[in-house]
Amino acid sequence: MASNEFQPLQGMSDIHAPEINLWRMIEERARTLFSCYGYEELRTPVLEKLSVFKRSIGDTTDVVQKEMYAFTDRGGRELALCPEGTAGTIRHLAGRGEEGLNARVFYIAPMFRCERPQAGRKRQFHQVGVEATGEPNPLADAECIALQQHLLEAWGLTGSKIQISTRGTLSDRQPVADGLRKALQPHLNELCEDCQRRIDENVLRVIDCKNEGCAKIVDRIPPAIEFMAEESRHYLDSVIHALGKMGIEVEVNPRLVRGLDYYVHTVWEITHGALGAQNAIAGGGRYEIALGKKAIPGVGFAMGIERVITSLEACGVTAEQFTPKGGVWLVSLGEEALAENMKLARELREKGIRCGMELGPKSMKAQMRKANREGAEKVIIRGGDELAKGTAIVKDMEEGSQETQNLADLEFRYLKLGF
RNA sequence: GUGAUUGUAGCUCAGUUGGUUAGAGCGCCUGAUUGUGGUUCAGGAGGCCGCGGGUUCAAAUCCCGUCUUUCACCCCA
Structure with a gap:
């Protein structure tokens, strides 16, 4: 830490234990839920042609004009690291013809924006998002918001607020x-x-x-919606009505603005009080992205994982809760026991039992300390005596009790341990 | 891009008006009779004081630059 020789680039960070366990929970639950809603995972390259972003996000938006990592490669091609997920997703779906016009995909991917870092803003950040293409239909928008709300619930996030508005056609x-x-x-x-x-x-x-x-x-001035066509206002009402049917409360905020060019009709944002100035954990909306002669209609959202984590921590959801622990720790006394325990460890792991052991010659005291630190529920101790008799001492770390058991007994190995 | 702010052991932080071998807590390692963890006690290891330059007899401490941290603007998730 002292030297920045080992630090990642500004605004980027290594994600490691214990925090990584929270990340894994977030990703696993998202994948499970998306599957329930019929979404398939999509992984697009992090690097795309610059034009992919220019034409869909909008040439004049800040994201494109001053926040992208854009550069010319050795072949003189204009490229950019993806600053968001929709453009690449639609680029992919457009290439799938008819199929792409009625698809449901989700992504969990890193995004890059070369801005000054601040609370809730990194240069490499991560988004989980979905896109559902198809003819504009308020029910699709409502379902998308419902899915998002469902996801927050699955993560254990409380205290967020959904704000909704419309950009019209x-x-x-x-x-x-x-x-x-x-x-x-x-x-x-x-x-x-x-x-x-x-x-x-x-x-x-x-x-x-x-x-x-x-x-x-x-x-004091009339809200933007006043200047829109009747049907645009009706579209928003239908979305809100559908959400109401599902028991989802949203706050209509006429002052809500989404900056990206591709949005039409419904736009929304989810905010959380635990965040700083960048208080949106998610944004979404209906869009229409013109690619060639075709315009692909769709609806989707993106959530910033880092911001979700900040909010979760405020709700008392911590990485510690999802850190793997428990299992068995093998204590070996002597070289021969070490070798025998390697074999036993393999057998336990084959059964899916979390199992660890010291691989070098450490004192028993040191091995026990380690077992305790690792949170092992049981410790299996083997030394010269046990090897000779074909037994092992099994110690329950919580109770502190221990007994000698016959190792040859498979039932003992895999069942009586209670894992 | 603009304006602030930060940088000392693995972690959290002390370090007086520049002045001998840079400290604490936690963590880590080793012991407290031979092969038993969590508590206690004793000992120990571990620092390019972010980096580069300057001022000075002397710099962690003052000055300049640079990188990084954190925060706000802007924008967005």
Whole structure:
């Protein structure tokens, strides 16, 4: 730690024990649940053509313009490390023709964004996400949110909040932008510096500005949804209605803005109070991604694993709870016992019993200490006497009691141990 | 990219106005009669004081640079 010779790059970290056990729990439960909802796993390369992200996330978004690890490779190709999962997933599905237009896939993968690190923001971070393609249907959106909510439950996460809104259709965009600009115009010089710039570049960003002054003005003007077509508003209502049927509560937040270009209709965000300024553990929405002549419609979400972990820890869910422990520890006295225990260890492990032993000549005291540290439930001790008699001492570490047993007895080895 | 902030044993941290061999707690190792853990006691190992340069008789301590940590802006998961 002292020297940064051994440190990973800025904003990146090695994930190791004990935290890794929490990661494994998160991934395992996600895979199980996704399977219940009929999703198949998809693993796309972390490196893609730059154009894959430009065309789907949007050429002018911050993610593409200033956050990507983009570079030219030796062959002069423009490439980028994936900053999110949807673009690559849709690139893959588009290549599958008809099949890709009605698919359900999930991914658990590292993402890369070259930003200044901060609470809940790493340069390499990890997302678990899903994408379901198919004709726009509010029920698909509702099911997607339900799945996400289900997943949080499976992880043991409480205290999160779902906020939902709509971006309307592609044809709603111009009227919304015009409407908002017009409504904001009279207050132009009351807005913060950033918003004065944003009003032309990206009006929607004014809507979710954190500046108090801006927020007050935004509260006074009509919400973006007012400028949308009737059917767009109806779409959102249908989603909320379907969620209500499933007993899922969401908060409609007209000020919720999702930045990526591909979103249409329903957008949502899940936040958690344990997080810092970056308080969203997940985001999702319906999208339409144009690839060539085709536009692929779909709905999906992405959750930041690091942020989920921060939230879980606040809920009292810790890595320690998922750290493997228990099992058997073999204590060997003498070289011959060591060799015999290697054989026994193999047999136990074949039965799926967690089993460990010291491989070097250590004192019995040291071996017992280690057994205790490793959290072994039973210790099997063998030395010269036991080898000669074909027995072993089996000690229960919790009770402290021990007895000599006949090793030749298979029942003793695999059943009486109680594992 | 902007503005703050951090860096001393495996971990958490002390280290006075620059001044001999840089400390503590936890952890680790070894013992406390021959082959028995958790408690206790005794002993021990372990430090490019982030890195590079400068000031000084003397730098962990002051100055500059650099990397890194943490946090906020921005953006997003």
